[in-house]
Amino acid sequence: MANTSQPLRRTALLASGVALLGLLTACGSESATSGDTARPSEAARSAGADPGSGTATPGDTAPAVGATPSDTAGSASASARTDGRCHTSELRAAVGRVDPGAGQRNFPVVLTNTSDRTCTLYGYPGAAFVDASGKQLGPDPERAPGSPETVTLTPGGSAWAGLSFSSPQISGARTATPAALLVTPPDERDPLKVKWTAGEVPVGGNESSVSVTALEAGTGP
Numbered sequence: 259m260a261n262t263s264q265p266l267r268r269t270a271l272l273a274s275g276v277a278l279l280g281l282l283t284a285c286g287s288e289s290a291t292s293g294d295t296a297r298p299s300e301a302a303r304s305a306g307a308d309p310g311s312g313t314a315t316p317g318d319t320a321p322a323v324g325a326t327p328s329d330t331a332g333s334a335s336a337s338a339r340t341d342g343r344c345h346t347s348e349l350r351a352a353v354g355r356v357d358p359g360a361g362q363r364n365f366p367v368v369l370t371n372t373s374d375r376t377c378t379l380y381g382y383p384g385a386a387f388v389d390a391s392g393k394q395l396g397p398d399p400e401r402a403p404g405s406p407e408t409v410t411l412t413p414g415g416s417a418w419a420g421l422s423f424s425s426p427q428i429s430g431a432r433t434a435t436p437a438a439l440l441v442t443p444p445d446e447r448d449p450l451k452v453k454w455t456a457g458e459v460p461v462g463g464n465e466s467s468v469s470v471t472a473l474e475a476g477t478g479p
Contacts, residue, residue: 343380343445344411348373351441351450354418354478361428365456366418366478367441367470371411379417379473380408384442384449387434387459387468395434396461399468406472418478420471423460432462444473 354366367385371377387395399421409417426433435458440449460467 342377344369344371344373344377344443346443346446346448346450348375348377349443349450351452353421353439353452353454353456356456357479358425361425362422363425363456365421367421367439367452368416368418368477369411369441369443369450369473370416371413374413376410376412378408378410379444381406381444382470382472383419383444384440385421385468385470386440386449387436387454387461388438388440389434390437395436396459396468399470402469402471404472407474409473409475415475416477417473417475419473420479421468422470423468426458426460429460429467431460431467433458434461435459 348371350370350372352368352370354368357364357366367383369379369383382401385399389395402420402422411417421439424431436454439452439454441452442449
């Protein structure tokens with residue numbers, strides 16, 4: 259009886275050991291599989307993606323194709339440079355050729371944008387005839403009836419206003435021959451000086467016989 263019981267106990271102990279080893283192996287495999295699923299891959303972390311969703315995390319959204327920070331800054335800068343009216347220092351003045359008709363002498367007074375930005379003009383230019391010493395000859399021109407509109411001048415663009423008066427030979431008004439015409443852009447104080455080469459103009463009386471129209475795009479009619 260003693261010899262029979264000893265092998266049985268060894269067999270029982272061996273079976274218990276095999277069962278315990280199988281249980282430990284199964285637990286280890288289950289633990290390893292769970293850890294791989296919960297941990298995002300290195301590629302997902304480097305791309306800023308939420309594992310399994312394919313959606314980028316906040317703050318990691320890629321910029322739009324073709325857009326760079328310098329492009330955005332350039333657009334803002336360009337926009338800032340296109341605001342505001344044209345200043346005297348950004349313009350050049352000229353007087354075009356006379357356009358006679360019905361006893362009138364008509365001249366286009368042209369303002370050209372010499373700056374590197376786009377600006378605007380609105381309304382009537384100021385105008386005054388002066389002699390060689392700078393003294394004004396006659397009163398300021400009257401404003402002809404009209405409906406001013408904003409004129410946008412790109413670099414090199416021009417706007418014009420019509421300067422008109424009756425031919426002195428017909429009107430019989432007292433005349434003088436100016437040395438220059440001073441042209442002041444709308445809403446500005448500093449004038450532009452243009453040499454006057456078109457002869458005598460009417461300067462007599464308290465009321466002007468010279469008129470000026472509102473500015474419009476172009477260099478003349």
